[in-house]
Amino acid sequence: MSQIASKPTWLISQANLRNHLHRRAKTLSSLSRRLRHIYHPKYTHANRDTSSVQPKDVLNKGKSAAPLTKEELGRATWTFLHTLAAQYPEHPTRQQKKDVKELMAILSRMYPCQECADHFKEVIKVNPVQAGSHAEFSQWMCHAHNVVNRSLGKLVFPCERVDARWGKLECEQRECDLQGTTNFD
């Protein structure tokens, strides 16, 4: 820590930014490899009106994809979780509150990277899930993500801006929104 603290702030930021951009470039390269695999011309298209998969609809042989990294898995999962928080109703039902708490508990046991799951278990033990409202849950999610990011030496996010970063899903007339309750018992 003291070694880093002795450097000028702008130098740390530049170096870290370079590292992050390098990692991101690796991810894009990996994504490109996956796309070549998935969009191989031998793939054909499933017909909307077809109720079963015909032999011509699938690829019969091909190469393996590169294994997913922990970082790629983390990015995908946080994308899902922050969107869940963004769409979480202002006035959730009891079932919705129960569901998101249970979801976090399941992730702390079953997130498909054991050491990450174990760490997340500690995070939610120290920071119990807050899901009484949209604001409460999205702030809790942002805070939990920052706790994880800090432990990994990664960027933290200013939680007062979480609604701007993770807005409602792009969906006409808000028809995708999860509905909450109008009963406040």
Added chain:
Amino acid sequence: MSQIASKPTWLISQANLRNHLHRRAKTLSSLSRRLRHIYHPKYTHANRDTSSVQPKDVLNKGKSAAPLTKEELGRATWTFLHTLAAQYPEHPTRQQKKDVKELMAILSRMYPCQECADHFKEVIKVNPVQAGSHAEFSQWMCHAHNVVNRSLGKLVFPCERVDARWGKLECEQRECDLQGTTNFD
């Protein structure tokens, strides 16, 4: 369906491939916009040894990110789910079997796109979760994804190749793997 069937197969494949590549290019463009937002130079780095977020660690002002599309959310969530299936133990414990079934039930209520969640509820009603072993769960996940993809007119995946497409997480000496049970009661 009959209109499509009257076209030569290679022509259908080429057209569909073009559509898919176009959609994928849009996604990459959207990703690029997000990266510009996230990796803005004003972001600084959280120190690994710092237990609280200091003012210099966060961005105090900035732009909003573009809203996530249903397709981006879907891709992120399937990445998480297929990796979960890939890491699912050969001999899961009772708790693990219960957890993944409950996770799918929660997704059918809380997936942050209501119409998608409603559709997924139908999918798991017709195709109850099979989670007795790694093979069973990864095949079930692949099948469930294909049911969703077919309904959207998207590509389907040959499930006999699911282990090659969604392999174990990239992790040294398999230390990330979820552990199952050795008791077969």
